[in-house]
Amino acid sequence: MPYRSVFRDDLFAGKTLIVTGGGSGIGRCTAHELAALGARVVLLGRKEDKLKAVADEIREDTGREALFFTCDIRDEDKVRDTVAAIYKQVQQVDGLVNNAGGQFPSPVAMISQKGWETVIRTNLTGGFLMAREVFMQGMNKTGGSIVNIVADMWGGMPGMGHSGAARAGMDNFTKTAALEWACAGVRVNAVAPGWIASSGMDTYPEGMQQTIKTLRGAVPLKRLGLEAEVSSAITFLLSDGAAFISGDTWRIDGAASQGNVAMFPLPDHKNSKPYDGFHRAVTPNVLKDLD
Ligand SMILES: CCCCCCC/C=C/C(=O)SCCNC(=O)CCNC(=O)[C@H](O)C(C)(C)COP(=O)(O)OP(=O)(O)OC[C@H]1O[C@@H](n2cnc3c(N)ncnc32)[C@H](O)[C@@H]1OP(=O)(O)O
Numbered sequence: 001m002p003y004r005s006v007f008r009d010d011l012f013a014g015k016t017l018i019v020t021g022g023g024s025g026i027g028r029c030t031a032h033e034l035a036a037l038g039a040r041v042v043l044l045g046r047k048e049d050k051l052k053a054v055a056d057e058i059r060e061d062t063g064r065e066a067l068f069f070t071c072d073i074r075d076e077d078k079v080r081d082t083v084a085a086i087y088k089q090v091q092q093v094d095g096l097v098n099n100a101g102g103q104f105p106s107p108v109a110m111i112s113q114k115g116w117e118t119v120i121r122t123n124l125t126g127g128f129l130m131a132r133e134v135f136m137q138g139m140n141k142t143g144g145s146i147v148n149i150v151a152d153m154w155g156g157m158p159g160m161g162h163s164g165a166a167r168a169g170m171d172n173f174t175k176t177a178a179l180e181w182a183c184a185g186v187r188v189n190a191v192a193p194g195w196i197a198s199s200g201m202d203t204y205p206e207g208m209q210q211t212i213k214t215l216r217g218a219v220p221l222k223r224l225g226l227e228a229e230v231s232s233a234i235t236f237l238l239s240d241g242a243a244f245i246s247g248d249t250w251r252i253d254g255a256a257s258q259g260n261v262a263m264f265p266l267p268d269h270k271n272s273k274p275y276d277g278f279h280r281a282v283t284p285n286v287l288k289d290l291d
């Protein structure tokens with residue numbers, strides 16, 4: 001995937017940057033861009049084959065070696081040990097992109113406690129653990145930049161009760177960490193992608209993808225965003241060009257969040273199965289109970 005960046009190609013020469021969820025989608029695209037700009041990139045994710053494939057692509061496209069580690073960011077011990085292993089191999093970590101995340105769209109009434117906790121741990125606890133370990137194991141002494149990936153669902157979004165709560169939490173964590181870590185020269189920001197035509201979106205069932213495609217008409221810029229349009233914002237926030245920006249969240253959404261655009265139709269609990277064919281009935285009696 002040859003990548004043409006708008007930034008100068010030595011922007012991150014000598015820098016080491018971690019990208020969680022670097023094996024696909026926005027994370028993969030970001031990792032490519034950072035490597036193309038001279039960074040040594042460290043990829044994290046759960047599936048080794050995906051990470052290896054991206055490391056291979058980066059080597060082919062840029063000639064640079066990318067490190068990769070399998071790590072479930074919800075596992076505190078694994079995160080601590082993985083960050084320690086990274087610091088063993090590199091002198092310092094200059095940036096962290098907390099990108100790993102995801103959810104299963106589901107009406108609130110259909111989410112089990114396990115499902116809720118899975119999504120909260122993936123999109124909130126995991127990002128916190130990564131940031132804390134990277135900070136405490138070295139960035140507190142060297143300074144650096146952390147960029148958290150969230151999503152602007154502040155106005156509420158049907159189907160995204162668990163994920164919206166986690167992203168709002170991560171947005172607030174971003175601000176507190178920015179305040180607490182400023183004295184150590186660590187900047188913390190977030191980007192909030194809107195509807196991005198990422199390979200992650202491709203994992204959603206066909207019917208859901210069609211729904212998302214129709215949403216392009218509701219985006220004021222009249223299209224879905226590109227992975228590279230998210231990674232360029234991340235790149236700038238990681239760079240010294242953003243040296244006086246901290247505690248901020250940038251929406252990358254073609255102005256979609258200004259209009260309170262709903263992701264999915266409101267669930268009709270009385271007359272149909274919400275998101276037909278998509279959710280699993282984790283609480284089978286919920287429809288009956290709501291009647
Ligand atoms: C203008 C603003 C617009 C903002 C829009 C924001 C749009 C966001 C888009 C994206 O994020 S794009 C793509 C991101 N990628 C994904 O979402 C990947 C797909 N999702 C997942 O892999 C998972 O949902 C996960 C949470 C990220 C990881 O799950 P994990 O593999 O750890 O868990 P599972 O073992 O699959 O499940 C655990 C637990 O969760 C419940 N559950 C899972 N799936 C469903 C479901 N479809 N329906 C109901 N419940 C579900 C369930 O309790 C599972 O437990 P068990 O049943 O296995 O006991």
Ligand SMILES: NC(=O)C1=CN([C@@H]2O[C@H](COP(=O)(O)OP(=O)(O)OC[C@H]3O[C@@H](n4cnc5c(N)ncnc54)[C@H](OP(=O)(O)O)[C@@H]3O)[C@@H](O)[C@H]2O)C=CC1
Nearest residue numbers: 021024025026045046047072073100101102151196198200
């Ligand atoms: N695409 C969009 O429109 C939007 C996306 N976002 C967010 O942007 C981020 C990137 O999304 P996108 O590229 O589209 O989706 P992808 O599904 O392609 O990327 C998510 C990545 O996160 C990794 N991941 C998930 N759970 C864990 C975990 N517990 N530990 C470590 N890694 C994990 C996955 O790798 P593996 O399976 O190997 O673990 C995967 O590579 C996500 O947080 C997403 O929710 C936000 C708003 C909109």
